[in-house]
Structure formats: structure tokens, C-alpha cells
Amino acid sequence: MANGRVQGKVAVITGGARGIGAEIGRVLTAEGATVVVADLGEGVPASAEVGPAGYRPVDVTDETSVRTAFDDIAATYGRIDILVNNAGVPGPIKPSHEVEEKEYDLLFAVDVKGVWLCTKHAVRHMLEQGGGSIINMSSIYGLVGGARIPLYHAAKGAVRLMTKADAATYAKANIRVNSVHPGSIETELSKSLSAGRSPDATAYAQRILDSTPVGHRGTPQDIAYAVLYLACDESRFVTGTELVVDGGYTAV
Numbered sequence: 001m002a003n004g005r006v007q008g009k010v011a012v013i014t015g016g017a018r019g020i021g022a023e024i025g026r027v028l029t030a031e032g033a034t035v036v037v038a039d040l041g042e043g044v045p046a047s048a049e050v051g052p053a054g055y056r057p058v059d060v061t062d063e064t065s066v067r068t069a070f071d072d073i074a075a076t077y078g079r080i081d082i083l084v085n086n087a088g089v090p091g092p093i094k095p096s097h098e099v100e101e102k103e104y105d106l107l108f109a110v111d112v113k114g115v116w117l118c119t120k121h122a123v124r125h126m127l128e129q130g131g132g133s134i135i136n137m138s139s140i141y142g143l144v145g146g147a148r149i150p151l152y153h154a155a156k157g158a159v160r161l162m163t164k165a166d167a168a169t170y171a172k173a174n175i176r177v178n179s180v181h182p183g184s185i186e187t188e189l190s191k192s193l194s195a196g197r198s199p200d201a202t203a204y205a206q207r208i209l210d211s212t213p214v215g216h217r218g219t220p221q222d223i224a225y226a227v228l229y230l231a232c233d234e235s236r237f238v239t240g241t242e243l244v245v246d247g248g249y250t251a252v
Helices: 019-030 044-050 063-077 101-129 150-173 188-197 201-210 220-231
Strands: 010-014 034-039 054-057 082-085 132-137 175-182 242-245
Touching: 010 019, 010 063, 010 101, 019 034, 019 082, 019 220, 034 063, 054 063, 063 101, 082 101, 082 220, 101 132, 101 150, 101 175, 132 150, 132 220, 150 175, 175 220, 220 242
Parallel strands: 010 034, 010 082, 034 054, 082 132, 132 175, 175 242
Antiparallel strands: none
């Protein structure tokens, strides 16, 4: 049952047209937020499900695109209270010495530069209005290393430490910055990762399941409610932290 935990707040969700981002939009909308989906344009019909505020086309790797969209959102709705940096790509599933430069550039442009640019242009408005909450989507792969997709680990690790640095930088301005670290979640992205990591995706998925103490994979809603907590005023004393939502995967 919705309780209006973000009632009256304006939330921007990058990569919010599908998957985890779309579910975050639905939960925040149900809890009273005005949600704006910022995405490249693919899957725009899905974004309409999150609420009346709708959609802005944004390329998170391009500063002009980000600045234009965020300024327009702030002008239209009066403020930006919540930013969810959810847009991301999985990157090349191969060891570092086999990665092409263009693959590296795309991964870090979206997963790291995109977080920085969106934070930069949301913070300008949050400073003017006296506060806000930024939630960066990292991963359990940002907490541990791994042999098969090393650059994704590096990118998500960068997001984790950018989160902490920004939290320290903006704390006195009442801007909180936290990261969420999903484990194995049932999404199209996770399915593509599973397929790429092993010729037998079913066997790979079973290995992940066997390593998850709760015995099942998570859902986008599990992540959405974690984001809701960090977005709302209940977490007003929480900044610079990592909220791990992985069914115990990193505990063993």
C-alpha cells in the first residue's frame, strides 16, 4: 500500500524506459512523486506507464543533451528533488587484453561519465533549492573483482567511489548521494549477461542461484524499494553509503 513517501517530489530516472528503471518509476509514482524518465528514446511507450510527467530524450554521454534536459525539467516542474542514475550498459564480456578501445570508451562513457554529467546538472538545481537525493546504480560487481567482465567491475567500482566523494562534497548543502548494488536480478540485461558468459546460460544461471543464500533471484521491485528508501526523507541521515540488494551473494 502506497503511503506517499515521496509525495510532491520531482524525480528524474535515467534509463527509465524499461527494466529496473521503469519499475523504479512506477514505485516512485505510486508513492507520490512526479517522475520524469530520461532515456535515449527506445521503449518510450513503457515510460508512459510511470506517471503523467512522462519523458525527456537524453543522451547521458553528451553534456549538451544532459544540460538541456535537466534545465527543461527544472523549469517545467520547478525543481529536481531526486535523481536516479540508472542508465548503464554491461560492456564487453571478455578479459581486458581482448577489449577494443571503442568498447572501453562506450562502457565508461555511459556507466561513469553519464553518472557524473547527470549529477553535475542535477546538483546545480539542488543547490539552488536547498537539497536533494541522488541514487547511483552500481552493482555487486562494483564491490568485488571478477575474471570475465573486468571493465564492468571497474566502471561500477568507479560509480561507488564517485558516490562517496560526492556525498562528502555536498553533504553540507543537504544533498545526499548513495549507491545501490543489485545482485542477480531478473531483467533483460541480466539475461544477456548470462548468455554471454557461458555457452550454457541455464547452467550459468544455476551457478548464480546456488551462490545466493536466499535461494532465488531478485526482481526489479526489490531494487525499486531500495531506491525509494534512499529517495525519501526516512533516509535523511544516510549519505555516502552502499545499499547492497543481492540476496546475500556478497556475504559468503
